[in-house]
Amino acid sequence: MSPLTKREREELELLMPWYVNGTLDRESAARLEAALPTDPALARSLAILREDQEATLALAEEDELPASMEQRFLAQLEATAAQDAQTAARGAGAQGSLLARLGTWLGELAAAASPRALAVATVAACLLVAVQAGVIVSMLGPSAEQGGFSTASGEGEQGGAVYLVQFAPGADLSAIATFLDENGARIVDGPLPGGMFKLQFKATDGRGGEELSAVLRAQPQLFQLVLPGG
Amino acid sequence: MQSAETVEDEILLARIAGGDKEAMHVFYRRHRLAVYRFVLRFVRDEATAEDLANDVFIDVYRQAGRFEGRSKASTWLLGMARFKALSERRRRKDTVDADEALNEFEDDADTPEVSVQKQDKALALRRCIEKLSPEHREVIDLTFYHGKSIKEISEIAGIPENTVKTRAFHARRQLSAMMEKMGIDRGWP
Numbered sequence: 001m002s003p004l005t006k007r008e009r010e011e012l013e014l015l016m017p018w019y020v021n022g023t024l025d026r027e028s029a030a031r032l033e034a035a036l037p038t039d040p041a042l043a044r045s046l047a048i049l050r051e052d053q054e055a056t057l058a059l060a061e062e063d064e065l066p067a068s069m070e071q072r073f074l075a076q077l078e079a080t081a082a083q084d085a086q087t088a089a090r091g092a093g094a095q096g097s098l099l100a101r102l103g104t105w106l107g108e109l110a111a112a113a114s115p116r117a118l119a120v121a122t123v124a125a126c127l128l129v130a131v132q133a134g135v136i137v138s139m140l141g142p143s144a145e146q147g148g149f150s151t152a153s154g155e156g157e158q159g160g161a162v163y164l165v166q167f168a169p170g171a172d173l174s175a176i177a178t179f180l181d182e183n184g185a186r187i188v189d190g191p192l193p194g195g196m197f198k199l200q201f202k203a204t205d206g207r208g209g210e211e212l213s214a215v216l217r218a219q220p221q222l223f224q225l226v227l228p229g230g
Numbered sequence: 231m232q233s234a235e236t237v238e239d240e241i242l243l244a245r246i247a248g249g250d251k252e253a254m255h256v257f258y259r260r261h262r263l264a265v266y267r268f269v270l271r272f273v274r275d276e277a278t279a280e281d282l283a284n285d286v287f288i289d290v291y292r293q294a295g296r297f298e299g300r301s302k303a304s305t306w307l308l309g310m311a312r313f314k315a316l317s318e319r320r321r322r323k324d325t326v327d328a329d330e331a332l333n334e335f336e337d338d339a340d341t342p343e344v345s346v347q348k349q350d351k352a353l354a355l356r357r358c359i360e361k362l363s364p365e366h367r368e369v370i371d372l373t374f375y376h377g378k379s380i381k382e383i384s385e386i387a388g389i390p391e392n393t394v395k396t397r398a399f400h401a402r403r404q405l406s407a408m409m410e411k412m413g414i415d416r417g418w419p
Contacts, residue, residue, distance in 0.1 A: 014395040015380075017402075023379035041418075048418050052405065055355040056374035063267050066280045073258060073284045080288050081251060 004035050004042075013045060020049045160201040161212050162188070166225035167197065176222055183215060198229050239303035247295035258287050261304060264376060265311045271367050272315035273322075282318055286311045305382045308372070312386055319364075351414055358408040366401035373398060 004012070012032050018024040019032050036043050167176065180186055184205055190197030201212055209228075216226040239260070245253035265286055270279035289310055297306055359370060372378045372386060384391045406416045 014399055017373045017398050018380055021373050021377050023377065023382075045418050048406075048416055049402070051352075051355060052359070052370065052402065053374040055352060055359055056370055058352070059356050059359055060267050060371070060375045063270055063276075065263055065266055066276060069262065069266070069280050069284065070258070072280070073262075073287060074255065076284055076288055077251060077254060077291060080291060081249070084292070 003038060009035075009039070009042065012042065016042075016046060016049055017052075020046070020053050160185075160203040160205060161209055162198055162200045162229040163213070163216060164192070164196045164225075164227045164229035165199050165216060165223045166195055168221055168224040171222050179219060179222055196225075236302050240297075240299055243290075243294045243297045243303055246291060247297075251291075254287070254291050257290065257303075261307055262287070264304065265307060267375070268308055268371065269311050269315040271371055272312075272319050272364055278318060282314050283311070286314055289314075301382065301385055304376070305378065305385055308376065308378075309386045309388075312368075354409060354412050354414060355405070358405050358412075361408060362401055362404060365397065366404055369394060369397045370401050 008031075012028075012035060015024055015028050016032065019029055024032070032042075036046065180199075184202040185199055188198050188200045192198065199216075201207075205212070207215070213226060213228075216223050239257070242253045242257045242260075246257060262283060266279055266283040269282045269286070270276065273279050273282065286307065290307065297303065359367065362370065368387060369383060372383045378386065380391050380394050383389075383394045387394070389397070403419060406418055409416050
């Protein structure tokens, strides 16, 4: 005769499947183990549950994975990753976040380029920019060469002075962002050929061209090349 | 205390959240069989189950950052799989309730195939489990195949813990009724 009340027995009966799969809490498992030797019906129920478990596992084993499943998943994963990257790039472009593009560019450069490759890229950029700057100066005429730096640096969309800059290898993106913020400047284009970026100060900036140029050149850890931009 | 498997899953998910495709592949290989078998129970079609299971893992790739570690990764995964499988089943309007399953069972109870099964109790029991309603089959599978606790099944199926317990009980009763119709008395309930 079971010492359990009807209610206690029903409660244990409900919990038994999880005793069989080993996830029942210790207290309930102990109550059940104490009741089993004196309750043949409960013991019978447990034996049936073990049969159910065995049959369920055997049934599951019958369902094998389709042969093509993994290959199809890997192809789907590659396509998804490419699609996500494209979407992210478009999103960045739509926001006009050139700073984000700069970050990506700096990251890729640091990851991919050897010091030698960086040096070669820098020389190539210098040559390219020298030509570009020469064209700008020649277009602007003698006044530009006579210290009219704000004129030489050109007038951007906002009317502020524009410079072509090449960021120093390893330049920290957050330091660049801080510099731009503190000086009321922003990146308006890039990366241009040679890894140059176009940087523009606010039209309301009271500093002259030479002063602004000096501000940029005073940050060699951020800018390795500063030229008037058009 | 978390098992080593749980910790490994969490590390993999953190790497997946960072876009690590290799980690995604490892996670996939660990769980693909369980997810495939789980969704197959709902849709009862291998090709559909394959597509759904793969889609679940693509969702994992995109949503790994949302995993908060409040439950096991496998529980989170099965919850996602269930949602997808049910959506597909609703789309196909392929619902079967317990009575229908029993009727279907009765319809073919006298076929030669069933007569053969009568000779093998274990085989008959498997046949009966296959005939359970999807809701009953789900709780039986989650308990005995996936090894989930009452609380975890409650999370996966989105039902109260007491419903998990009573649903399992009714599934067992249903099994006994089916077996009895095959001439096998289980002596329970």
